Amino acid sequence: MAAIVEIENLVKRYKELVALDHFNLxxxxxEIFGLLGPNGSGKTTTINCLLSLLxxxxxxxxVFGKQMKPDSYALKHDIGVVMQNVAVFDELTVWxxxxxxxxxxxxxxxxxxxxxNEAIEFVGLEExxxxxxxxxxxxxxxxxxxxxxxxHKPKLIIMxxxxxxxDPQSRNKILxxxxxxxxxxxxxxxxxxYMEEVEQICxxxxxxxxxxxxxxxxxxxxxxMIKNSENISIEIPTLDDxxxxxxxxxxxxxxxxxxxxxxxxxxxxxxxxxxxxxNYLQENNISFGRVYSELPTLNDVFLEITGKELRD
Amino acid sequence: MFxxxxxxxxxxxxxTKEITFWTLLFPFVLGxxxxxxxxxxxxxxxxxxxxxxxxxxxxxxxxxxxxxxxSFSTEAEDSLFVTTFTDEKYxxxxxxxxxxxxxxFVGDEIxxxxxxxxxxxxxLKVFLEQxxxxxxxxxxxxxxxxxxxxxxxxxxxxxxxxYNFVDTARGAMDxxxxxxxxxxxxxxxxxxxxSLDRTVKLQADLSPLGQRRGVAPTRKLTVIASEFMSCxxxxxxxxxxxxxxxxxxxxxxxxxxxxxxxxxxxxxxAFGVALGVFIGAIPRISEGVKTGISTSVCMILSFCSGLMFxxxxxxxxxxFPIFNRLNPAALIVDSFYALNVFDTYERFATNMITxxxxxxxxxxxxxxxxxxxxxxxx
Numbered sequence: 001m002a003a004i005v006e007i008e009n010l011v012k013r014y015k016e017l018v019a020l021d022h023f024n025l026x027x028x029x030x031e032i033f034g035l036l037g038p039n040g041s042g043k044t045t046t047i048n049c050l051l052s053l054l055x056x057x058x059x060x061x062x063v064f065g066k067q068m069k070p071d072s073y074a075l076k077h078d079i080g081v082v083m084q085n086v087a088v089f090d091e092l093t094v095w096x097x098x099x100x101x102x103x104x105x106x107x108x109x110x111x112x113x114x115x116x117n118e119a120i121e122f123v124g125l126e127e128x129x130x131x132x133x134x135x136x137x138x139x140x141x142x143x144x145x146x147x148x149x150x151x152h153k154p155k156l157i158i159m160x161x162x163x164x165x166x167d168p169q170s171r172n173k174i175l176x177x178x179x180x181x182x183x184x185x186x187x188x189x190x191x192x193x194y195m196e197e198v199e200q201i202c203x204x205x206x207x208x209x210x211x212x213x214x215x216x217x218x219x220x221x222x223x224x225m226i227k228n229s230e231n232i233s234i235e236i237p238t239l240d241d242x243x244x245x246x247x248x249x250x251x252x253x254x255x256x257x258x259x260x261x262x263x264x265x266x267x268x269x270x271x272x273x274x275x276x277x278x279n280y281l282q283e284n285n286i287s288f289g290r291v292y293s294e295l296p297t298l299n300d301v302f303l304e305i306t307g308k309e310l311r312d
Numbered sequence: 313m314f315x316x317x318x319x320x321x322x323x324x325x326x327x328t329k330e331i332t333f334w335t336l337l338f339p340f341v342l343g344x345x346x347x348x349x350x351x352x353x354x355x356x357x358x359x360x361x362x363x364x365x366x367x368x369x370x371x372x373x374x375x376x377x378x379x380x381x382x383s384f385s386t387e388a389e390d391s392l393f394v395t396t397f398t399d400e401k402y403x404x405x406x407x408x409x410x411x412x413x414x415x416x417f418v419g420d421e422i423x424x425x426x427x428x429x430x431x432x433x434x435x436l437k438v439f440l441e442q443x444x445x446x447x448x449x450x451x452x453x454x455x456x457x458x459x460x461x462x463x464x465x466x467x468x469x470x471x472x473x474x475y476n477f478v479d480t481a482r483g484a485m486d487x488x489x490x491x492x493x494x495x496x497x498x499x500x501x502x503x504x505x506x507s508l509d510r511t512v513k514l515q516a517d518l519s520p521l522g523q524r525r526g527v528a529p530t531r532k533l534t535v536i537a538s539e540f541m542s543c544x545x546x547x548x549x550x551x552x553x554x555x556x557x558x559x560x561x562x563x564x565x566x567x568x569x570x571x572x573x574x575x576x577x578x579x580x581x582a583f584g585v586a587l588g589v590f591i592g593a594i595p596r597i598s599e600g601v602k603t604g605i606s607t608s609v610c611m612i613l614s615f616c617s618g619l620m621f622x623x624x625x626x627x628x629x630x631x632f633p634i635f636n637r638l639n640p641a642a643l644i645v646d647s648f649y650a651l652n653v654f655d656t657y658e659r660f661a662t663n664m665i666t667x668x669x670x671x672x673x674x675x676x677x678x679x680x681x682x683x684x685x686x687x688x689x690x
Contacts, residue, residue: 053523054687054688089324089521092320104528
């Protein structure tokens with residue numbers, strides 16, 4: 001697959017603060033690429049540098065194989081951007097807003113009208129096309145924001161946290177829409193600090209923190225990078241420290257923490273780990289309640305790589 | 313692209329209520345208030361008669377003033393005053409009985425005493441102020457350059473003589489009309505609020521809209537030009553509406569040189585728009601600060617053009633004349649004045665050229681500042 005975006009050795013400083021520290025990234029055609037990281041990790045800065053909105057101190061950025069500059073109009077024509085903040089004119093109607101932004105890319109009026117109507121249908125704003133943005137709910141406003149960014153059918157769509165402060169219904173609609181855009185042929189770069197979203201839609205993910213790319217791969221590849229392969233959680237009314245130590249000695253168990261009547265066990269590799277733990281509890285006459293077994297999430301990946309929770 | 317942006321810029325600007333109020337409604341409201349405030353003055357002007365005034369000379373140090381008063385108190389129909397030279401006691405009694413409008417006490421200093429406010433009292437006050445300003449000017453010239461006194465007197469005399477050349481078919485020479493000139497000038501400058509708003513929406517470091525527009529494949533110069541044109545069109549229409557309101561509804565006499573006035577308002581509006589683009593384009597300043605700068609600049613320039621005190625321009629002319637040559641509001645006011653007073657267009661044309669040149673400078677500086685498309689931080 002051809003690389004659509006290539007970022008090499010990118011350094012961006014805000015006075016003393018290093019926002020991007022020799023950051024590298026390659027995004028291939030047809031991907032939904034997730035940039036995952038906590039607030040302040042450098043996701044938006046990366047996007048703004050990529051779009052030539054921000055100056056940077058060092059590095060190169062290539063889009064569609066060409067160097068990206070502020071006056072790279074041909075490249076910009078094939079890029080659609082959905083900004084983190086809603087960027088629409090309050091005084092124009094939904095239809096007019098989409099038409100205005102689409103018109104910055106598409107000159108032909110007939111074609112534009114068709115594209116605007118398709119975009120409105122795509123985000124489900126048919127009933128609201130004559131309304132002003134001020135009258136829309138937060139979720140509908142986000143959908144309008146997306147429509148303004150994708151109406152011209154770009155090859156590369158950059159979405160910077162498009163679901164912030166959106167209700168679950170609108171969020172699902174937006175995520176489904178992104179997957180549809182990808183099926184229609186667009187490459188999507190999706191930044192978020194919501195790991196569930198990234199896990200749900202992204203085909204490849206980069207985890208970044210403090211301006212660095214810490215890990216990159218599919219979600220399965222990322223999970224294989226860490227030793228955690230299973231999280232077991234068991235409700236136990238009372239448990240001695242001796243038992244905790246013995247549980248730690250079971251095969252494939254690398255951590256066991258007892259807190260608030262919950263025993264949390266981390267396992268690395270192996271099979272039937274839950275059965276081994278439950279057998280131990282039964283053999284030692286330890287009564288227990290509800291039992292959960294979960295595969296590791298991206299949060300576990302992030303926790304293990306950075307030593308902190310994704311959402312601080 | 314130009315017309316696409318122009319179309320939506322027009323729509324968006326017209327629908328922005330806050331901006332519409334300041335640029336469209338505010339001058340209308342202020343004009344109405346001026347009209348109501350000066351209503352009696354206008355009516356009085358129609359039945360204007362000679363002003364009875366008493367003069368009390370305490371010594372002969374300012375006999376020149378008494379002589380000038382006498383020259384304005386002739387038997388002629390168009391003379392200004394009926395002057396009575398008397399003692400203090402009789403003068404005060406006359407003022408109390410409303411036999412005279414005011415008393416000039418002429419001594420080391422010249423003072424004016426009036427019983428109430430009104431048009432006649434204002435005329436006396438303005439007369440005295442003008443005399444004192446002229447006297448100060450001449451005294452200053454004597455102390456600095458005695459040889460230039462005659463030239464100065466000639467210039468000052470010419471200023472006075474302009475009244476003799478008034479074509480009655482043109483605008484009223486009522487001093488209150490000057491306030492309406494200043495109002496139109498202020499309205500032209502208020503175009504900066506329109507263009508400031510539009511310019512901020514173009515800058516990625518000031519608004520999300522600016523970011524979105526910054527990543528679009530459009531040349532910044534084209535976008536700025538279309539935004540400039542939309543603001544200019546709207547503002548010019550506002551000025552036309554204001555002129556119609558003042559002349560047709562409020563019956564303010566601006567004379568009959570309408571095409572020239574439209575040209576003047578077009579140039580004035582262009583300057584206002586250019587000012588807003590310029591302030592909006594200044595880097596590393598927040599939108600709030602830019603609005604503050606625009607408001608301050610508009611108010612100061614308007615004040616200095618005589619919006620709140622009609623003698624302000626004259627005062628500046630005597631103290632810091634270059635400011636009147638560079639203050640766009642003063643240039644607009646002076647152009648209206650020149651259109652209504654002079655037969656030739658020399659002074660009007662000079663003002664127009666100055667205004668156009670300043671507009672051009674602001675435009676070039678704005679393009680220079682906004683041509684950068686990348687920002688150090690957003």
